Amino acid sequence: MESIETRLFAGKFGNPGMILKRGGENFIFDCGDGLLSKSDFNKLKAVFISHHHYDHFSGFDPLIPLSLYHENPIKVIGPEGNIQRVIAKVMAYNWNLIKEDDIKLDVYEIIEDKLLFASLRFPFNLDQKYEIKKVDQKEVLNFGDYKIRFTSLDHSIPSIAYAFSEKDYVNIDKQKLLESGLNPGAWLEELKVKFNQPRSVIDYFGEYIETHKLIDMVVLNQGRKIVYATDFIYSVDNIGKLLNIAKGADEFYCEANFLSSEHINAKENYHLTAGQAGMLASELGVKKLVLFHHSRRYNDGSESVISKSFISEASRYFKGEIC
Numbered sequence: 001m002e003s004i005e006t007r008l009f010a011g012k013f014g015n016p017g018m019i020l021k022r023g024g025e026n027f028i029f030d031c032g033d034g035l036l037s038k039s040d041f042n043k044l045k046a047v048f049i050s051h052h053h054y055d056h057f058s059g060f061d062p063l064i065p066l067s068l069y070h071e072n073p074i075k076v077i078g079p080e081g082n083i084q085r086v087i088a089k090v091m092a093y094n095w096n097l098i099k100e101d102d103i104k105l106d107v108y109e110i111i112e113d114k115l116l117f118a119s120l121r122f123p124f125n126l127d128q129k130y131e132i133k134k135v136d137q138k139e140v141l142n143f144g145d146y147k148i149r150f151t152s153l154d155h156s157i158p159s160i161a162y163a164f165s166e167k168d169y170v171n172i173d174k175q176k177l178l179e180s181g182l183n184p185g186a187w188l189e190e191l192k193v194k195f196n197q198p199r200s201v202i203d204y205f206g207e208y209i210e211t212h213k214l215i216d217m218v219v220l221n222q223g224r225k226i227v228y229a230t231d232f233i234y235s236v237d238n239i240g241k242l243l244n245i246a247k248g249a250d251e252f253y254c255e256a257n258f259l260s261s262e263h264i265n266a267k268e269n270y271h272l273t274a275g276q277a278g279m280l281a282s283e284l285g286v287k288k289l290v291l292f293h294h295s296r297r298y299n300d301g302s303e304s305v306i307s308k309s310f311i312s313e314a315s316r317y318f319k320g321e322i323c
């Protein structure tokens with residue numbers, strides 16, 4: 001099983017950004033403050049933007065020159081307007097000293113449940129045509145043993161929440177295999193594929209054994225799920241949408257811009273309080289809640305002390321792990 005590591009690279013009070021590392025590939029959710037190390041950047045596969053408010057997109061610029069060293073295009077996925085906004089970011093600078101097509105970005109734009117795509121190569125002339133086409137999100141967001149799902153939340157503009165989910169996978173229980181007296185071989189791979197077809201047979205070195213007789217040694221493991229959701233109002237509609245992608249997540253990165261004492265302010269600004277983040281985590285049945293995107297108004301220099309008040313507020317409603 002690949003290890004998964006996630007981290008807020010901008011901290012809890014900085015402009016938001018989370019990096020997810022899995023099996024030598026890195027993914028960024030939002031481009032807030034903070035710089036990635038070169039090695040983190042070299043493994044970057046895709047950037048997911050929740051929305052284009054300044055605090056979530058201002059940190060995109062440093063990725064542009066770094067992408068010069070990437071052999072493959074970096075995928076940049078975001079809500080409506082993403083293609084034009086990425087072009088505007090790149091075109092804000094002069095790229096006269098680099099070779100044609102040195103910057104390679106494959107940009108996707110989510111409009112409701114549709115996905116638009118443009119393959120952008122820079123430097124290019126502003127007059128040059130580029131094609132925008134509709135693509136099948138299953139093809140784009142299914143990566144072998146994991147996939148990305150998204151939902152568009154209400155933040156007065158769409159704010160996209162993303163779920164990174166591994167596919168369920170099958171293991172063989174070594175102890176049970178030993179107890180069966182059977183010898184390991186290629187048949188175990190066949191069993192992993194056919195385990196849910198009990199009437200099938202497995203080729204055990206030329207001898208055929210019914211799959212259901214071997215089922216005890218098969219262990220079905222649930223893939224892990226990491227969800228990133230930020231900048232949205234606490235509403236029945238938004239909760240319903242998150243239930244579709246975030247239920248039972250192993251890690252739920254959820255914004256908590258305000259403390260409950262300012263719940264009116266939170267509502268007016270289409271944000272959550274820490275208490276609402278706790279209620280949501282409980283409703284979604286997640287295992288671990290990671291609170292972030294705390295308003296800087298609370299930051300008086302003692303970040304860890306203030307962060308504890310957000311955690312304690314959320315813990316009134318959510319009994320799982322919170323950090």
Ligand SMILES: [Zn+2]
Nearest residue numbers: 051053155231
């Ligand atoms: Zn926002």
Ligand SMILES: [Zn+2]
Nearest residue numbers: 053055056231
């Ligand atoms: Zn924000």
